[in-house]
Amino acid sequence: MPAAPDYPSAPDLVAPKRALLSVSDKTGLVEAAQVLHAAGVELVSTGGTKAAIAAAGLPVKDVSDLTGFPEMMDGRVKTLHPIVHGGLLGVRDAPEHAKAMADHGIGGIDILYVNLYPFEATVAKGGDYAECVENIDIGGPAMIRSAAKNHGYVAVCTDPSDLAEVLEALKAGGTTLALRQTLAARAYARTAAYDAAISTWFAAQLGQDFPARKAIAGTLRQTMRYGENPHQKAAFYTFPNPRPGVATAAQLQGKELSYNNINDTDAAFELIAEFDPAAGPAVAIIKHANPCGVAVGATQRQAYERALACDPTSAFGGIVAVNSRLTREAAEAMVEIFTEVVIAPEADDDAIAVFAAKKNLRLLVTGGLPDALSTGDTFKSVAGGFLVQSRDDARIKASDLKIVTKRQPTDEEVRDMLFAFTVGKHVKSNAIVYARAGQTLGVGAGQMNRKDSARIAALRAADFGLDLKGCACASEAFFPFADGLIQAAEAGATAIIQPGGSMRDPEVIEAADKLGLTMAFTGVRVFRH
Numbered sequence: 464m465p466a467a468p469d470y471p472s473a474p475d476l477v478a479p480k481r482a483l484l485s486v487s488d489k490t491g492l493v494e495a496a497q498v499l500h501a502a503g504v505e506l507v508s509t510g511g512t513k514a515a516i517a518a519a520g521l522p523v524k525d526v527s528d529l530t531g532f533p534e535m536m537d538g539r540v541k542t543l544h545p546i547v548h549g550g551l552l553g554v555r556d557a558p559e560h561a562k563a564m565a566d567h568g569i570g571g572i573d574i575l576y577v578n579l580y581p582f583e584a585t586v587a588k589g590g591d592y593a594e595c596v597e598n599i600d601i602g603g604p605a606m607i608r609s610a611a612k613n614h615g616y617v618a619v620c621t622d623p624s625d626l627a628e629v630l631e632a633l634k635a636g637g638t639t640l641a642l643r644q645t646l647a648a649r650a651y652a653r654t655a656a657y658d659a660a661i662s663t664w665f666a667a668q669l670g671q672d673f674p675a676r677k678a679i680a681g682t683l684r685q686t687m688r689y690g691e692n693p694h695q696k697a698a699f700y701t702f703p704n705p706r707p708g709v710a711t712a713a714q715l716q717g718k719e720l721s722y723n724n725i726n727d728t729d730a731a732f733e734l735i736a737e738f739d740p741a742a743g744p745a746v747a748i749i750k751h752a753n754p755c756g757v758a759v760g761a762t763q764r765q766a767y768e769r770a771l772a773c774d775p776t777s778a779f780g781g782i783v784a785v786n787s788r789l790t791r792e793a794a795e796a797m798v799e800i801f802t803e804v805v806i807a808p809e810a811d812d813d814a815i816a817v818f819a820a821k822k823n824l825r826l827l828v829t830g831g832l833p834d835a836l837s838t839g840d841t842f843k844s845v846a847g848g849f850l851v852q853s854r855d856d857a858r859i860k861a862s863d864l865k866i867v868t869k870r871q872p873t874d875e876e877v878r879d880m881l882f883a884f885t886v887g888k889h890v891k892s893n894a895i896v897y898a899r900a901g902q903t904l905g906v907g908a909g910q911m912n913r914k915d916s917a918r919i920a921a922l923r924a925a926d927f928g929l930d931l932k933g934c935a936c937a938s939e940a941f942f943p944f945a946d947g948l949i950q951a952a953e954a955g956a957t958a959i960i961q962p963g964g965s966m967r968d969p970e971v972i973e974a975a976d977k978l979g980l981t982m983a984f985t986g987v988r989v990f991r992h
């Protein structure tokens with residue numbers, strides 16, 4: 464860790480005399496107040512906090528007694544007073560500050576413990592406009608910012624764990640400058656995150672997709688040993704109220720997740736969330752963020768076996784995602800080959816027990832499946848900034864398909880085309896997916912031309928003895944020329960699904976008709992770059 468910044472005017476150690484406590488979440492409050500009192504620290508509090516401390520029989524002063532003003536306007540004004548902010552901001556060793564404090568009867572506040580009105584939780588529970596506005600804390604962030612600026616003297620706590628560190632420091636005689644600096648940095652991150660939540664909510668209320676400034680804040684979930692490569696540093700931050708997935712997952716066992724694990728596991732779970740569990744079990748096996756096999760089945764085990772059959776070579780060291788409660792039978796099949804991560808909305812106890820023998824395998828349980836159609840933003844970093852776009856919530860139904868060939872598809876072909884296109888949405892462009900009867904048979908991902916993706920997908924199917932005759936072929940973007948489609952037809956596909964929209968569509972349709980194919984246009988492109 465780098466040395467703490469030099470701040471010569473600030474004392475190395477401050478033995479606190481007075482603490483101001485003002486908290487919405489009062490968990491652990493009384494215990495902390497007891498320790499502070501026992502350490503000889505005078506307690507000052509706002510209404511509800513004071514009542515809780517006083518109820519425990521501890522001496523505590525009301526902020527109103529200090530300021531001479533009652534709390535007013537439904538608590539909108541409680542601590543917004545020079546007596547409070549002077550006590551937080553006054554530089555004790557600066558003669559002018561000390562004189563101002565003496566002249567105006569301002570006593571120093573050496574510890575501030577504030578947790579804010581629960582704005583984020585109010586939004587999460589769907590609070591109405593007025594309720595959300597009332598839950599914007601004003602006095603709390605103002606005090607936090609004052610105390611943090613004056614960290615030369617004041618220890619600012621915004622979380623119970625911060626206060627625990629301060630209580631620990633008291634045992635050694637007081638708060639060190641290094642601790643106060645650390646707490647101040649955390650405090651500004653807290654108020655920044657709070658304002659990010661408020662500004663995000665406000666922009667949404669006003670229907671502003673892209674406001675002039677966009678604040679994004681995350682909470683550190685974990686640091687990793689390294690990033691995408693061993694020479695890169697990495698950490699995982701999560702947003703408030705995350706959708707079910709890697710951000711909500713509990714890791715039930717296995718080695719620590721790496722950066723690549725989290726990225727690939729996210730891709731796996733977002734893909735499998737496309738498949739409604741009510742329609743039956745589905746399994747995806749992902750490698751380097753691309754699916755190497757996706758299938759549905761009568762049972763979860765069968766779905767896994769069918770997904771694995773698509774490309775058992777690439778599945779080695781892969782990530783497995785399931786759309787329903789993980790079963791023992793499926794887990795028993797999964798442990799047959801080396802798998803890095805298994806992610807599921809829930810898991811049966813006997814499924815968990817199966818993995819116990821595979822100490823390195825990471826098992827993640829998310830607590831639910833995200834709504835694949837839910838809105839929200841996704842972010843991508845580029846040099847010097849970040850790109851924001853709305854989540855790709857495209858979902859193609861049979862009724863959306865425009866059949867452009869002479870031959871109409873059979874019901875089976877429609878089913879297969881929709882399955883292949885759904886998977887194709889989660890394959891890096893250029894994406895070609897061959898599928899039949901709820902099973903991918905060949906995936907061509909990330910090629911620089913569509914024809915190569917079609918060829919690679921067919922090669923894979925041939926490698927694993929999967930017959931492409933009569934299968935569907937999905938292309939996530941239009942065929943710019945007929946060559947990719949001809950390639951797919953030669954491989955055995957009889958039903959093609961693609962967005963359409965190329966200037967050469969007539970040429971491509973003519974080729975499809977000549978080959979006796981049926982072809983559906985979705986009208987929707989699902990690039991993934």
Ligand SMILES: NC(=O)c1ncn([C@@H]2O[C@H](COP(=O)(O)O)[C@@H](O)[C@H]2O)c1NC=O
Binds near residue numbers: 511539
């Ligand atoms: N208005 C103010 O001056 C003010 N000062 C502190 N608060 C907040 O009031 C809450 C504690 O209130 P109470 O002690 O009454 O339960 C804390 O979340 C604190 O951040 C305030 N409330 C809102 O802004």
